[in-house]
Amino acid sequence: MSKCKVCRGPAVIDLPRHNANFCAEHLQQLCRRQVEKAIADHEMLEPGERVLVAVSGGKDSLAVWDMLVELGYEADGLYIGLGIGEYSDVSGRYARDFADARGLRLRTIDLRDEHGYDVPTASQATRRVPCSACGLSKRHLFDSAAREGGYDVVATGHNLDDEAAVLLGNTLRWDIDYLARQLPALPGGDGFPRKVKPLVRLTERETAAWCIVRGIDYQIEECPMAAGNKHLGYKATLNQLEARSPGAKASFYLGFVDRMAPLLAGHSRAAVDGLRACATCGSPTTNEVCAFCHLVEVSAAHEPVPVEMLSRGRRR
Amino acid sequence: MSKCKVCRGPAVIDLPRHNANFCAEHLQQLCRRQVEKAIADHEMLEPGERVLVAVSGGKDSLAVWDMLVELGYEADGLYIGLGIGEYSDVSGRYARDFADARGLRLRTIDLRDEHGYDVPTASQATRRVPCSACGLSKRHLFDSAAREGGYDVVATGHNLDDEAAVLLGNTLRWDIDYLARQLPALPGGDGFPRKVKPLVRLTERETAAWCIVRGIDYQIEECPMAAGNKHLGYKATLNQLEARSPGAKASFYLGFVDRMAPLLAGHSRAAVDGLRACATCGSPTTNEVCAFCHLVEVSAAHEPVPVEMLSRGRRR
Numbered sequence: 001m002s003k004c005k006v007c008r009g010p011a012v013i014d015l016p017r018h019n020a021n022f023c024a025e026h027l028q029q030l031c032r033r034q035v036e037k038a039i040a041d042h043e044m045l046e047p048g049e050r051v052l053v054a055v056s057g058g059k060d061s062l063a064v065w066d067m068l069v070e071l072g073y074e075a076d077g078l079y080i081g082l083g084i085g086e087y088s089d090v091s092g093r094y095a096r097d098f099a100d101a102r103g104l105r106l107r108t109i110d111l112r113d114e115h116g117y118d119v120p121t122a123s124q125a126t127r128r129v130p131c132s133a134c135g136l137s138k139r140h141l142f143d144s145a146a147r148e149g150g151y152d153v154v155a156t157g158h159n160l161d162d163e164a165a166v167l168l169g170n171t172l173r174w175d176i177d178y179l180a181r182q183l184p185a186l187p188g189g190d191g192f193p194r195k196v197k198p199l200v201r202l203t204e205r206e207t208a209a210w211c212i213v214r215g216i217d218y219q220i221e222e223c224p225m226a227a228g229n230k231h232l233g234y235k236a237t238l239n240q241l242e243a244r245s246p247g248a249k250a251s252f253y254l255g256f257v258d259r260m261a262p263l264l265a266g267h268s269r270a271a272v273d274g275l276r277a278c279a280t281c282g283s284p285t286t287n288e289v290c291a292f293c294h295l296v297e298v299s300a301a302h303e304p305v306p307v308e309m310l311s312r313g314r315r316r
Numbered sequence: 317m318s319k320c321k322v323c324r325g326p327a328v329i330d331l332p333r334h335n336a337n338f339c340a341e342h343l344q345q346l347c348r349r350q351v352e353k354a355i356a357d358h359e360m361l362e363p364g365e366r367v368l369v370a371v372s373g374g375k376d377s378l379a380v381w382d383m384l385v386e387l388g389y390e391a392d393g394l395y396i397g398l399g400i401g402e403y404s405d406v407s408g409r410y411a412r413d414f415a416d417a418r419g420l421r422l423r424t425i426d427l428r429d430e431h432g433y434d435v436p437t438a439s440q441a442t443r444r445v446p447c448s449a450c451g452l453s454k455r456h457l458f459d460s461a462a463r464e465g466g467y468d469v470v471a472t473g474h475n476l477d478d479e480a481a482v483l484l485g486n487t488l489r490w491d492i493d494y495l496a497r498q499l500p501a502l503p504g505g506d507g508f509p510r511k512v513k514p515l516v517r518l519t520e521r522e523t524a525a526w527c528i529v530r531g532i533d534y535q536i537e538e539c540p541m542a543a544g545n546k547h548l549g550y551k552a553t554l555n556q557l558e559a560r561s562p563g564a565k566a567s568f569y570l571g572f573v574d575r576m577a578p579l580l581a582g583h584s585r586a587a588v589d590g591l592r593a594c595a596t597c598g599s600p601t602t603n604e605v606c607a608f609c610h611l612v613e614v615s616a617a618h619e620p621v622p623v624e625m626l627s628r629g630r631r632r
Contacts, residue, residue: 251489267579
């Protein structure tokens with residue numbers, strides 16, 4: 001039986017990159033400290049700020065909400081109904097149950113009810129992978145909800161595995177615009193709320209373990225529309241590199257943030273081209289009409305597409 | 317039977333990243349054009365310049381020598397005897413046979429005869445991986461031989477697979493100094509000859525095919541001291557990414573050269589700290605004594621270490 005590195009009690013998890021095992025209590029201590037360090041290092045949050053948490057019902061978003069509340073922040077949740085069949089129904093239920101059990105405030109926006117489309121339909125209408133319409137919708141709606149609700153900052157549950165995989169994809173393409181914006185904290189301004197990722201120092205295995213030891217029930221299924229996407233392929237590649245040299249994933253992501261990101265400051269498209277107000281909704285954009293309004297225009301005119309049909313027919 | 321994309325004759329190779337097959341003649345045409353494009357894009361060589369080719373006896377160095385001679389450059393070879401047992405003996409023979417058959421000039425420097433050490437011994441003495449002492453020795457000796465011989469430029473056989481693998485390693489560590497110097501052509505100056513890599517647009521499969529259709533015999537064994545090193549691991553990772561999306565490797569390396577490298581200009585350690593003459597040999601260095609002279613001092617005092625002993629005992 002392996003023992004906790006801190007107290008020698010029975011361990012519940014082994015973490016090769018820390019070369020140690022931890023019990024439930026000291027796993028939580030480790031997670032809390034990593035989150036506090038991320039918040040401090042990147043000036044993510046000030047005491048007393050109002051935080052809007054982007055909640056999906058998965059382990060990461062519930063973990064970050066739980067931790068921020070525990071750390072004393074006034075953190076409300078926003079759940080977006082993406083219309084991805086039963087997957088969305090179940091995810092929404094986990095989000096609501098979590099909020100109800102803790103007396104937290106959760107707002108819900110349903111894409112079809114409020115904007116006339118859902119992710120499967122938008123994917124078909126735009127002939128692009130579903131993750132593209134999904135990410136775009138979520139970014140826009142979290143930003144505008146934060147603006148309208150008077151929140152200082154939007155917090156998301158992106159963990160180290162997520163960020164390292166996105167970084168690997170951006171790096172393999174040397175997409176300077178995306179690289180210049182891939183930071184643990186994006187300052188607000190120009191009509192955007194500040195955006196922060198307090199879990200960037202925690203792996204997905206660690207956030208899952210947090211939820212388990214804290215008794216948080218979450219959606220464990222991967223999104224059915226994400227199966228086979230490049231992001232999951234990059235995660236697998238990084239897991240192989242990590243297995244060959246433990247710590248490689250953290251060193252890749254944190255090294256980027258420390259040493260490369262400062263050299264890219266000012267090279268994002270928004271910094272280069274400047275932003276203006278979307279002619280339709282007023283949100284900041286580099287184009288005349290923002291990408292969200294364009295998506296709504298293209299997608300809302302279509303009949304709903306069932307998830308199953310799209311999974312069979314869609315491009316990879 | 318697959319057919320050549322150009323002439324519909326019988327193909328000898330399929331190249332998924334070009335989505336085509338090629339016969340022996342049009343494979344050579346493709347290789348020649350890629351090399352000419354690399355030379356032109358990166359201003360590697362001017363007509364009439366004297367080129368010193370770094371020759372190992374492997375496919376890449378013999379292919380680049382062959383191509384440069386065919387393109388009309390005055391290209392001499394330099395072979396360095398690294399003292400890696402039978403592997404070095406066989407490699408040297410291939411290099412000499414190639415030069416003799418074509419009436420080309422090949423100079424040889426033997427590490428043990430001229431500097432009192434060999435790569436296995438240096439690895440043991442420095443307690444570092446053999447590839448470290450090997451690369452350092454070769455860089456120094458090619459540079460100084462070019463200076464002394466009045467060559468304008470040193471050409472090496474680094475291919476796309478090599479460069480992409482080195483780039484992946486440098487990127488995973490975000491080693492800004494190495495990234496800033498990882499260019500297809502490094503301008504001369506400060507006592508350094510210009511250094512060029514004319515094969516950066518060709519994969520190792522393509523350079524091997526070049527040698528086969530040109531009747532060039534080469535050392536096909538991998539260096540026994542390189543087995544299991546990180547560089548080979550990164551090559552394997554990139555081959556997996558390439559299998560999932562053909563062209564990914566070229567896009568990674570060439571995208572770096574096009575879009576990222578310009579942003580790193582001026583960030584190498586030499587550019588930041590400045591260079592001075594090595595107190596021992598006069599070569600340019602950022603330190604008081606250059607890394608080569610330090611290596612000679614540490615390694616030449618040791619008894620020779622047989623390759624086999626080192627392979628068993630060395631660190632990975």
